Amino acid sequence: MTGSTTSGRPGSPAELAVRLRATGYLPDDGLATAAFLALRMDRPLFCEGEPGTGKTALAQAMAQVLDAPLIRLQCHEGIDASQALYDWDFPRQLLHLRALEAAAGASAEKLDADVVEASLYDPRFLIARPVLKALQTSPSVLLVDEVDRADDEFEAFLLEVLTEHAVSIPEVGEIRAKTPPLVVLTSNRTRDVHDALKRRCLYLWLDHPDLTREIAILRSRLPGVPERLAGQVAAAVRRMRELELLKPPGVAESLDWARALQLLGADELDVASAAASLGAVLKYREDADRVRAQLDTLLI
Amino acid sequence: MVTDPLPGLVGFAAALRHAGLAVTTDRVAAFLTALDELDVTSRTATYWAGRLTLCSDPDDLARYDMAFPAWFGPDRSPRGTPVRDQRRPPPSRLASLTSGEDGDESDGPDGPDEPRLRVSASAREVLRHRDLGELSPAEREHLRALLALLRVGLPTRASRRRHPTRRGPADPERTLRAALRNHGELRELRHTGPSRRPRRVALLIDVSGSMAPYADTLVRFAHVLVRRGAGAVEVFTIGTRLTRITRELRHRDPELALAAAGRAIPDWSGGTRLGDVLGAFVERWGRRGVARRAVVVVFSDGWERGEPDELAVQMSRLRRLAHRVIWVNPHAGKEGYAPVQGGIVAVLPYLDQLLAGHSLATLERLVEAMTR
Numbered sequence: 132m133t134g135s136t137t138s139g140r141p142g143s144p145a146e147l148a149v150r151l152r153a154t155g156y157l158p159d160d161g162l163a164t165a166a167f168l169a170l171r172m173d174r175p176l177f178c179e180g181e182p183g184t185g186k187t188a189l190a191q192a193m194a195q196v197l198d199a200p201l202i203r204l205q206c207h208e209g210i211d212a213s214q215a216l217y218d219w220d221f222p223r224q225l226l227h228l229r230a231l232e233a234a235a236g237a238s239a240e241k242l243d244a245d246v247v248e249a250s251l252y253d254p255r256f257l258i259a260r261p262v263l264k265a266l267q268t269s270p271s272v273l274l275v276d277e278v279d280r281a282d283d284e285f286e287a288f289l290l291e292v293l294t295e296h297a298v299s300i301p302e303v304g305e306i307r308a309k310t311p312p313l314v315v316l317t318s319n320r321t322r323d324v325h326d327a328l329k330r331r332c333l334y335l336w337l338d339h340p341d342l343t344r345e346i347a348i349l350r351s352r353l354p355g356v357p358e359r360l361a362g363q364v365a366a367a368v369r370r371m372r373e374l375e376l377l378k379p380p381g382v383a384e385s386l387d388w389a390r391a392l393q394l395l396g397a398d399e400l401d402v403a404s405a406a407a408s409l410g411a412v413l414k415y416r417e418d419a420d421r422v423r424a425q426l427d428t429l430l431i
Numbered sequence: 432m433v434t435d436p437l438p439g440l441v442g443f444a445a446a447l448r449h450a451g452l453a454v455t456t457d458r459v460a461a462f463l464t465a466l467d468e469l470d471v472t473s474r475t476a477t478y479w480a481g482r483l484t485l486c487s488d489p490d491d492l493a494r495y496d497m498a499f500p501a502w503f504g505p506d507r508s509p510r511g512t513p514v515r516d517q518r519r520p521p522p523s524r525l526a527s528l529t530s531g532e533d534g535d536e537s538d539g540p541d542g543p544d545e546p547r548l549r550v551s552a553s554a555r556e557v558l559r560h561r562d563l564g565e566l567s568p569a570e571r572e573h574l575r576a577l578l579a580l581l582r583v584g585l586p587t588r589a590s591r592r593r594h595p596t597r598r599g600p601a602d603p604e605r606t607l608r609a610a611l612r613n614h615g616e617l618r619e620l621r622h623t624g625p626s627r628r629p630r631r632v633a634l635l636i637d638v639s640g641s642m643a644p645y646a647d648t649l650v651r652f653a654h655v656l657v658r659r660g661a662g663a664v665e666v667f668t669i670g671t672r673l674t675r676i677t678r679e680l681r682h683r684d685p686e687l688a689l690a691a692a693g694r695a696i697p698d699w700s701g702g703t704r705l706g707d708v709l710g711a712f713v714e715r716w717g718r719r720g721v722a723r724r725a726v727v728v729v730f731s732d733g734w735e736r737g738e739p740d741e742l743a744v745q746m747s748r749l750r751r752l753a754h755r756v757i758w759v760n761p762h763a764g765k766e767g768y769a770p771v772q773g774g775i776v777a778v779l780p781y782l783d784q785l786l787a788g789h790s791l792a793t794l795e796r797l798v799e800a801m802t803r
Contacts, residue, residue: 164479209592321720
């Protein structure tokens with residue numbers, strides 16, 4: 132499904148848009164410009180928007196375009212440097228120590244404490260967590276997902292790494308990225324991310340796509356779905372978004388829905404098939420009740 | 432015509448700053464760098480370069496979209512993604528009034544009114560119980576000083592983060608790390624235990640006409656909480672619409688913070704549509720996280736112009752999200768008060784507590800209730 136990806140950096144937003152389209156991700160002007168600038172200016176891209184508008188998918192598509200691995204860091208409360216950056220492999224270090232002792236005991240050789248200690252902090256005992264891995268792998272795409280879930284202290288730490296593109300480990304020294312990774316941060320706005328972090332990023336607000344783009348997304352992601360069905364699904368989802376539901380469906384939901392309908396063998400969206408597969412789009416009982424009551428008007 | 436675009440672009444950044452965006456020098460630099468990579472003569476490229484570098488919040492986008500055509504002339508070609516933020520754009524007076532003092536990170540001078548504190552304890556005690564709506568200007572001044580001294584312990588919740596402790600479950604990592612320091616010899620067990628974090632607090636202050644005598648003091652009270660809350664406290668005003676004033680209230684100087692908040696609130700002393708506005712709060716902020724497991728305090732007298740049914744629906748949604756819902760009604764402390772207004776009756780089943788809020792003493796009680 133992917134076109135041939137010519138690796139190397141794109142020369143203009145338009146070129147990047149074409150290459151993103153080849154991966155099955157359909158960007159609009161702003162998005163292509165944002166991603167292009169992020170690459171050119173070596174700035175992280177800070178994405179906000181309703182759930183299901185393609186924030187994470189953007190990082191995946193960019194990874195395909197750049198032919199680089201996608202390294203994902205899922206943030207959560209209490210995340211700290213040892214989970215994001217690096218950690219020492221304590222059990223292996225301990226084993227190594229015991230092995231040294233045993234070897235020294237057998238050969239009756241005297242061990243030099245400093246040498247032993249230095250050998251403990253060898254890079255082979257270093258466990259690279261996502262951020263370090265992204266710095267070591269060039270090129271790479273680092274996705275810092277749901278950064279608003281992490282604590283403020285973690286933000287400050289991220290800030291340091293993202294601006295320097297380097298990490299210094301006391302026992303090993305500085306590890307610097309050959310080419311800075313493309314960093315994509317996403318946030319669901321459960322809290323305000325600190326201005327200092329945002330200031331170093333490009334700010335991209337992602338919105339639900341318009342009707343034609345949504346149909347195009349459905350068609351490119353699910354090639355087996357007939358055009359008529361894709362159009363009906365996109366139009367129905369669009370009307371649902373105007374209903375002020377508890378959880379308006381995103382693109383992810385319309386994709387799920389179209390896939391569900393396809394699996395059910397429906398060629399077009401009618402009241403019966405829609406009612407049967409409503410669980411794929413609406414995740415609240417109240418929403419489902421409301422929509423079911425007016426299904427016929429939604430499926431014009 | 433275009434010889435050097437730089438003054439025009441920097442002027443645009445200044446115009447945005449006047450419109451209330453936090454445009455700093457490094458952001459302007461980023462804007463220019465971005466344009467360097469793109470085509471300066473293209474309207475779309477300029478639009479996106481600015482939007483990506485100078486905005487940092489969905490609230491900024493609406494202002495940006497207004498300022499852009501105002502500066503560069505009206506658009507003649509269709510544009511990309513419109514923002515799905517359907518709020519009305521901020522009132523124009525916001526743009527004209529927000530001038531010099533918009534740097535919310537700069538520390539304003541701390542101006543405590545010390546002479547005012549030299550008032551006898553009994554006068555203070557009387558003032559603590561006076562109705563906030565009936566204060567004389569001098570008493571109001573004194574009350575401000577007292578508010579600044581309010582002892583605020585904010586609520587906390589159990590955190591997922593664990594902290595080193597003296598006893599409790601073993602902490603293998605730290606134990607091993609300590610052992611490594613002794614060349615692999617285990618000397619002592621390290622322990623870990625749960626820690627606590629500030630719980631989110633959301634204050635919703637009714638600024639409609641019937642609440643006007645209290646609104647000023649309540650916003651000041653909110654300012655005290657925001658300053659102590661270290662990012663855990665969010666403040667909104669409710670009237671005919673929802674306005675978030677947390678950012679404005681972060682300013683250290685209460686007077687500047689109040690002035691900024693006053694400019695941000697478009698519906699002082701207007702009507703109330705409690706149900707709709709609470710709905711907007713739950714939709715736009717509450718569900719995203721502001722109200723989740725939070726202590727939500729609504730300051731309102733419950734005079735509802737809209738449908739009480741709608742209010743009940745929204746309160747039940749809020750109830751399901753929040754840890755505690757406290758309703759503070761300034762009129763509840765008056766003699767002969769009975770919760771009979773349409774709004775209050777509708778929300779009563781969803782409240783954890785209904786408190787009075789007409790005096791400083793009752794606000795102190797509120798602080799206690801929040802931490803419980």
